[in-house]
Amino acid sequence: xxxxxxxxxxxxxxxxxxxxxxxxxxxxxxxxxxxxxxxxxxxxxxxxxxxxxxxxxxxxxxxxxxxxxxxxxxxxxxxxxxxxxxxxxxxxxxxxxxxxxxxxxxxxxxxxxxxxxxxxxxxxxxxxxxxxxxxxxxxxxxxxxxxxxxxxxxxxxxxxxxxxxxxxxxxxxxxxxxxxxxxxxxxxxxxxxxxxxxxxxxxxxxxxxxxxxxxxxxxxxxxxxxxxxxxxxxxxxxxxxxxxxxxxxxxxxxxxxxxxxxxxxxxxxxxxxxxxxxxxxxxxxxxxxxxxxxxxxxxxxxxxxxxxxxxxxxxxxxxxxxxxxxxxxxxxxxxxxxxxxxxxxxxxxxxxxxxxx
Numbered sequence: 428x429x430x431x432x433x434x435x436x437x438x439x440x441x442x443x444x445x446x447x448x449x450x451x452x453x454x455x456x457x458x459x460x461x462x463x464x465x466x467x468x469x470x471x472x473x474x475x476x477x478x479x480x481x482x483x484x485x486x487x488x489x490x491x492x493x494x495x496x497x498x499x500x501x502x503x504x505x506x507x508x509x510x511x512x513x514x515x516x517x518x519x520x521x522x523x524x525x526x527x528x529x530x531x532x533x534x535x536x537x538x539x540x541x542x543x544x545x546x547x548x549x550x551x552x553x554x555x556x557x558x559x560x561x562x563x564x565x566x567x568x569x570x571x572x573x574x575x576x577x578x579x580x581x582x583x584x585x586x587x588x589x590x591x592x593x594x595x596x597x598x599x600x601x602x603x604x605x606x607x608x609x610x611x612x613x614x615x616x617x618x619x620x621x622x623x624x625x626x627x628x629x630x631x632x633x634x635x636x637x638x639x640x641x642x643x644x645x646x647x648x649x650x651x652x653x654x655x656x657x658x659x660x661x662x663x664x665x666x667x668x669x670x671x672x673x674x675x676x677x678x679x680x681x682x683x684x685x686x687x688x689x690x691x692x693x694x695x696x697x698x699x700x701x702x703x704x705x706x707x708x709x710x711x712x713x714x715x716x717x718x719x720x721x722x723x724x725x726x727x728x729x730x731x732x733x734x735x736x737x738x739x740x741x742x743x744x745x746x747x748x749x750x751x752x753x754x755x756x757x758x759x760x761x762x763x764x765x766x767x768x769x770x771x772x773x774x775x776x777x778x779x780x781x782x783x784x
Contacts, residue, residue, distance in 0.1 A: 474666030474698060475532055477641045479654055483667035489644040490534035496542065496606045499535060502574050514575050515548040515602045522642060522649065523547035523602060526635060528557055528623065531642040532611070532662075539611035540571070541662065545595055545636065546602040554598040554632025558622040561591040565610020572606035581631060594628045613664065620659040669697030670721060672705075672746030680753040683736055687752055691729045691745040695721035707731060708744045709752075 475486035490499070501518030503511035511517070522529060522544065529544040543559065546552050566589055574595075575582050582603065583594045595603035622628070623636040636656070643650035654660060673694050678687035695701050702720040706713055707729075715731055735741060735754040743750050 474664070476663050476665070476667045477530075477652075477654075478661045478663065478667070479658055484641060484643070484652055485667050486532055486641075486662075487644055488532050488534040488539060489642075492534055492536050494535060495537050496533055496535045496540040496608055497572060499533060500542070500572050500574070500604070500606055502572055502576075504575075504577055506577075513548060513601055514577065516544065516574060516604055517548065519544055519604075520548055523550065524638075524640075525550045525552050526555070526637040528621075528636050528639045529642050530619070530640075530660075530662075531644075533606075535608075538608055540606045540608040541611065541617065542572075542604065542606045543593075544602065544604040546597060546634075548602045549600050550602075552599055553634035554596070554601070555634035555636050556594070556596045556624060556627035556630030556632070557603070557636060558592070558594040558627040560620040560622075561593070561607075561617060562589065562620075563615065563617045564589045564591060564607060565613075565615050568607055568609025568611065570605055571608045572604070574602075574604045583628070592628075596627075596629070596631045598632050599634065611664070616661060616663045618659055618661050621656060623656050663699070665698040667697065668695070668699045668701035668703075670695045670701045670703055672748045673726070675743070675745050675748035675750045677743055677750045677752045680755055681735070683738055683754055683756070684734060685754075686732050686734050689731050689733060689743055689750075689752075691748070692726060693719060693721070693729060693746075694726040695723055698723050705729060705745065709733070709741050711742075711744075 475488065477484045477486060499518050500516050502515070503509060503517050504514050505512055509517075516523075519542075522531075523546065525547050527546070529542075531542050531544075533540050533542050545557050546555060570584065570586065570591065573582075573584050581596045583592075584605075585592045591607075593605060597603045621639060623639070624630070639654045639656045641652045641654060641660075643652055670693060672691050674690075674692040676690045678689075681687045689707070691705070691707070693705060700720065700722050702718065704716055704718050707715045714733065717729070719727060719729070721727060729745070733752075735752065738754050738756050741752045741754065743752055
């Protein structure tokens with residue numbers, strides 16, 4: 428049996444971070460060698476993250492800074508060169524999927540851009556509707572691609588200060604999207620609140636978005652991370668919060684009923700402030716848990732005191748660190764009795780012998 432008299436002065440918790448990456452797209456007229464270069468993760472971009480609820484995905488930028496996002500996206504209308512009556516993105520066709528909305532980051536020749544992409548051009552779709560509210564946009568940035576941007580368009584782009592609200596509606600076989608550039612090389616935090624299908628501000632076509640994805644660039648291609656279509660996401664610089672227990676110490680060997688001190692050292696080894704819960708367990712059972720907030724690079728020490736009534740070896744854990752506590756019997760084998768109790772019993776035994784004399 429464990430009697431917990433713990434009083435934690437700090438806490439540990441592991442923040443799950445799952446890498447999310449951004450994908451980049453190239454124009455349909457670009458050669459195969461350039462396609463490979465544009466699809467590889469950026470070698471110069473900093474760390475970024477997509478956060479939704481308690482999940483965090485680290486982002487590695489796509490692109491090699493060789494072309495602008497406008498060229499990369501390749502939005503075509505009857506007034507562009509090359510021209511098309513499709514009013515769609517030709518440069519991102521290898522990333523597009525039917526009934527899917529994508530977001531990713533791209534490092535172009537003019538800086539980092541946030542890219543939104545809905546549906547697949549010339550795909551097996553029936554159109555659709557998407558509304559997104561953007562808050563926290565850098566004030567020195569702008570929407571450099573608005574798909575669609577022609578006079579009389581059905582899409583609505585509303586911009587005010589650091590916020591934008593965009594509704595895209597598109598017919599079958601076409602796609603829509605946009606790209607925001609500026610202020611994404613420094614610190615920022617953009618929140619996107621989505622509304623798909625019937626939840627959009629309005630709709631004209633009956634198609635349905637079935638999946639919302641963050642595209643993840645890899646050396647061999649891309650990963651796709653499905654997001655919850657009903658919840659907002661935050662895109663931020665600095666990567667995912669990260670904390671870890673770097674050391675765990677116990678009192679070693681004690682006797683039953685004797686207190687043992689347990690200390691855990693917790694470090695924020697990420698680039699963002701982290702607030703997390705720290706569980707302390709004994710043999711897999713939770714015995715205490717507290718909350719700790721650490722700035723980037725900050726370290727704190729947590730302490731707790733426990734008492735074990737029964738002899739044996741116990742495994743104490745905090746994060747991915749473990750340490751053993753050995754509770755041994757007293758020297759005369761009288762488990763559960765302290766030294767004072769043994770002395771008293773010895774005296775009583777001596778008195779009994781003297782009385783019999």
